[in-house]
Amino acid sequence: MKSKITVIALALMMIVQGIAFAQIQEPAKWTVELSKKDAKVGDKIDIVFKAEIEKTWHTYSNDFDPELGPILISFEFEENASYERVGDVKPINAEKHYDEIWEGDVSYFENTAEMRQTIIVKELPLKVAGTFEFQSCSDETGMCVMGDDEFELNIGGAASAVAEDQKEQKKAVVSAEKTELEKSKEKDSLLTLFILSFLSGLAAIFTPCVFPMIPMTVSFFMHSDENKAKAKFNAFFYGFSIIAIYTVIGTVVAITLGANFANFLSTHWLPNILFFLIFMIFAASFFGMFEITMPNWIVNKSVANEDKGGLGGAFFMAFTLVLVSFSCTGPIVGAILVASAGGQVLMPIVGMLGFSIAFALPFTLFAIFPSWLSNMPKSGGWLNSVKVVLGFIEVALGLKFLSIADQTYHWGILDREVYLAIWIVVFILLGFYLLGKLKFSHDSDLPYISVPRLALAMVSFSFVVYMIPGMFGAPLKALSGYIPPQATHDFDLNQIIRDNAGAGGHVSAEPHTAKYSDFLHLPHGLKGYFDYEEGMAAAKKQNKPVFLDFTGHGCVNCREMEANVWSDPAVLQRLKADYVIIALYVDDKTKLPEDQWYTSEYDGKVKKTLGKQNADFQITRYEVNAQPYYCLLDHEGNLLVDPKAYDLDVNAFVNFLDKGKENFNK
Template sequence: MKYILFCFLLFLSCFSNSYAVETPISANQAFSFSATAKNNQTILLNWEIAPGYYLYLKDFKFIAVKPTTAVLGDPIYPSNTILLNTIEGKLKVYSGRLILPIPIIHIDQKTLVLQAHYQGCSKAGYCYPPITKMIEINLAGHYLKPTLPLNIDIAPITLHTASEKSHFAQLFEAHSVPLLIIGFLGFGILLSLTPCVLPMIPILSSMIVGREHKHAFLLSLFYVFGMSITYAAAGVFFGYVGGNVQIIFQQPWIIICFSILFIIMALSLFGLFQLQLPEKLRSKIATASYHQKGGTYFGAIMMGILSTLILSPCVTPPLVAAFGFISQTGNAILGGTALFAMGVGMGAPLLLIGALGTRVLPKSGAWMNAIKIAMGFILLAIAINMLQRILSEFAVLILWATLPLGAAIYLGAFATAKTPWMIIKKVIGIILFIASITLIVKAVLPTTQKKSALVFQPVHSVSQINTALIKAEKNNQPVLLDFYANWCIDCKELDALTFHNPAVQAKLSHFVLLRVDLTNNSANDQALMKKYNVIAPPTILFFKNGRELTAQRLIGFLPAKPFLKKISQIQVSD
C-alpha cells in the first residue's frame, strides 16, 4: 500500500510540474556557431543546435564585411527543414546540426570577415533575440578547420517577418533603399500636381523669359536643385534627431499629440483653414528672393531655396508626415537622400517649363483640389495607424470605419449622379460605405475571440518600472511585468491565446500590467534583460510590495488553464 501511495504522489508531482519554469540556456549554448572554408570558392557555416531548440529559415542573413568588394552567392539551404505550426502559419525551422554552404562569387583577398544573423526559439515556448556574429574565415588553406566567432561587441539587428513589418519599415532593408527613394520621388511628383507648386511658376518664368533654350533649362535645373537641397537639409536633421528620440515617440502622450497634429494637417487640406508662415516673415523672405539675380545659376539656387520657404500652405501637412516618417529611421543620410528625391519630384513641372515652356503643363482645375483631399485622407490614416498602438480594438475599428465613411460622403455615395464621372464616383463611394459598415459590425458584434485584449503600460527603463512598482505598492496591487518582442512567436501566441482568455482577463483585472518591448533588441533592451535576469521572451515577472515573487516567474508560453493556476497561487500568497 505504501508503494502504491508513493507512486501516486510521484505521478501527481510530475503532473503538477508539467509547466514548471525551465531556465533557458544561453544563446551560444543553444546555437553553437562556427565556420570554415571548404575551398577558396565556398565557405561552410555550421550550427550545433541543442536538443529542443530550433532556428528559423526565414531569419538567416549574411553580409561580407571585409573586404567590402567581396560578392557572395545565395546560401544553399538544406532541404531537411521541419514545418512548425505557429500563430503566423507554418514556418520552416532547422534542428540538430545545420551545415550551410555559401558560394564565393568574387573576392580579392585571402581572408573573409563575415557577419551572420540568425534567430531561434525553444520548444519550451520562449525565443532568443536576433543573434549577430562576426567570424573571420581563412581562404588560403587549412580548409575544413572550424573557426569560432570573433569575441567582439556587435550592434544587434532586428530580424522581422514580413507580417511583423509595417509597410514602410520593409523599405529600410538594404536592397529596398532604391525603392524608398523612388517612393519619395513619386510622393514629390504627387505633390507637384497640387496647387502648391503654382506660386513658383511665375517666379521661374520671370527668370527664364527671353533666355535661350539651353540657358533656360539650366536655370530651372538649378532652381529645382535649390528646392531639393532645402528639403534634404531638413531630412538630414530629422533623420539624425529621430535616431535619438525614438523611445520618446513610443510614449502614449507623444503618440496622441502627433496624431492630433496629423488630424489638424488633414483638416487644413480639406480647406477648413490655412497653415502658413506669418505675413511679416513671408514678406521678408519674398523681398530677399526678388533681390537675387535671376540670370545666374547661383541666383537660381537661392531663388529655389527662398521660394521653398514661402510655398503654398498645402505643402505643410504632407511635409510634416514625411518628416515624422524620416525621424523613425534614425538615418540622417537616408533622410537627406529621400527628401532630396521628393524635392526633385516636386520640381518636375518646373523642369518641364524650363525645357519646353508653360504650354506643356495641364490646366489647373478641380483635379488639383481632389489630390489635396486624397492627401488629407492619407494623413488621417496615418493618425489612426499611430493611435492603434494605445487604443482598444473596438476604438481602432470605429476610427478605421469613419475613414471610408467620410470618403464615401465626399465621393457622393448618397448624392444624385448625372454624369458618367459622377456615376463612377458614386459607385466607389458605395463600396467604401459598405466597407465602413463592415468594420462597424465587426467592432460591435461579438465573435468567438471577441474580448478586449489586456492593455499593458509600456515601460522602457528601470526608473519607469520602479515608479510603477511604488505606485502599485501604495494601491496594494500586484504587478505583472511582461518581456515581449514582435520577433517572438511564442509571445504572440501568449497574447492571442492566453491573454485573450476571458477568465485570464478577469483574474488579471486588479493587476498592474507592465510590458517591456524587446523588439528593437537595442542596448537599452539588453540592459533591462540583464537587470532582471531575462534570457529570452516571453518572460513574465510578478511583483508584490515592490519585490519580485521569484518562485512565480514564468518563462515561455503557457496555456490559459495553467496560467490561471499560477495567478491563483499568487493571489493565495497575497
C-alpha cells in the first residue's frame, strides 16, 4: 500500500514539474536605477541593478570561475562622453558555497539580488544605456533559464522624461501580455494539481494509521442519533474541520517556510541523517518491535474536548484524526507541499484543499450514516500485514537519506554496490514474508496465500532479479534517482565493455563540417548541427526527421539527461541512425555578424548573440524557455509528437523517439 502511495506522491511532483516546464519562466525580475537623481558633473554615482527572485530559484553572480559551468551575469554598456565607468559591476552580498555538481565554488543570489556599477559623471545631460544577461536555476525542479534585459537611464535634458515615459509604457504593454498568458496557463496547472492531490487524499485513507479511525468516527457520531438534523450538521462540520486543519496548517507551512526550507531538508546532512533514523524507527515499529503513539498529553487534551459534544467535540474529533493519522499522511502531504510551494500563495492552498477534501469525504459520510460501518472489512491480520510491508519499504527508502549525507561528505559508507546489496536483501525478505515464510510478533496465522499476496511476492522477487545485474555495473536506469551514482561503483563491468567495444549504432559516412562545430559538440560521439536552418536542410537531404535539442552550457539537467538517458544503447542507436540532431544552445555568448541581428517579436529586443537568438526561437515557436526541451520535427518544422522535457525514464524516451519516427514515415 505504501508503495502505491509513494508512486502517487512522486507522480504528483513529476507532473507539477512538467507543468512548470510548459510555461514561460521569469524567475528574476530586474529594476535598474541611479543612486542619485540630481548628480552634477564630477560626481561619483552608482548604477543599481536589483532583482526580486522567486522562491526555489537562484540567479548566478559574476564573481566566480566562469569555467565551472554556470553562466555568470554579464553587462554591456554603451560608452559615451557623458560618463566614465570605475571598475566593474560588483555584487552586493552574494551567497557563496561549494557546488558538488560543478565541483567548485559558485556565487549566487536567492530571494533578492543587487549589483552596482560606479560611474563618474563627465557631462550633462547624462545618458547610461546597455544590456545584461543572466542565468537562473531552480533548486526544486532543476530547470535553468536564460534571461536578458536592457536599460537606459538619464539625468538632465528634455529627452530624459520622454524616454522614461516611453520605456514605462513599453514595459506595461509587455507585462500585460505576459500576465494574460500566465493566467490562462495557471488555471490548467491548478486544476491538475487539485486532481492529483485529491487522488493522493483517497490513497491516504487506506494507510494503517487512518483506516482504524473510521470505527472511532462512527462510534462518536452514533451518540447523536436522538436529533438527526443536528447530528448531520455536526458531521458536516466535522468534515469541514478536517479540511480546514489540513489546508490552513499546510498552507502556512508552505508559504512561511517554503521551498528554501525544503531545499535545506533535502541537501543538508543533519536533516538527512535525522530522516534516516526516523524511517528506521518507524520500520522497527511496523515490524512489531514497539508501538509509536502521539504524546499522551496531546492526544488526551484532544480526546477530552471530544467528550464535550456539539461543534467543539466535532472539531476536536477532527483534530485527533489529523494528529493520529499524520505519521502515515505526512509523506503524502509533504510531497504536495514541496510540489506546490514555488513562491505562490494559491498553489499550496489548492493542493492541500484537494488532498483534505478527498481525505475528509469518507469520514464525513460515515459520520452521517454510521450504519455503513457494518459493510467495512474488519481491521486485523490483513492490516498488520500492510504495516509489515510498509516496514520493509521504510527500510529501503530510508537508505536514500543516509546516501545523500554519505555522498556529500564522502564517508564511503554506502557505495553503489553496498546500497544495492541491502535493497536486494530487503526485497528478498519482503517476498518471503508475503509467501508466509517469515512471521512477526503481531501477525495472525496464515492458513493459505491469497492471489494478491502471491502477485505482490512475484513483483518483489522480480524486482530483485532486476537489481542483481546492478551489482556488476548495470546502469539500472529506472532507479537512478534512488541509488548512488555509477561513479561510486567499484567493479563496473558495463563500463569495461563499453570502453573496449564502444556503443553500437550506424554513423553516417557523410563528411561532417557543421556550422559552429569547431566550438560546440554533442556527447557520446554523436554528430549533429548547431544551426537550425543548416540542420533542417541536412534532414531533407538525408530524408530523416529532426531531433531538436534546446540545451545550454550551464544546464545541469541537460547534462543529466545526456549522461543517464542519451547514453543508453537503445536511445543512442536511434539518435545516430534515425534522426538528424540539431542542438541549439540558448546561453552561448558567440556574437553574430551585425547583418544577422534582428529585433524579437516577443520582447522587442535586438538579438545579437547565438544564444539569445536560439532562446528567442524557443520562446516564440514553442512558448517555453526552460531546458532541456526536445522536439521531433518533420522537414517543414511541424511537431511529430508532443515535445518532451526533463525525464529520466529511458523507456519513455525510446517510445518518444519511436513514435516520432513512425509519424514521420506516415
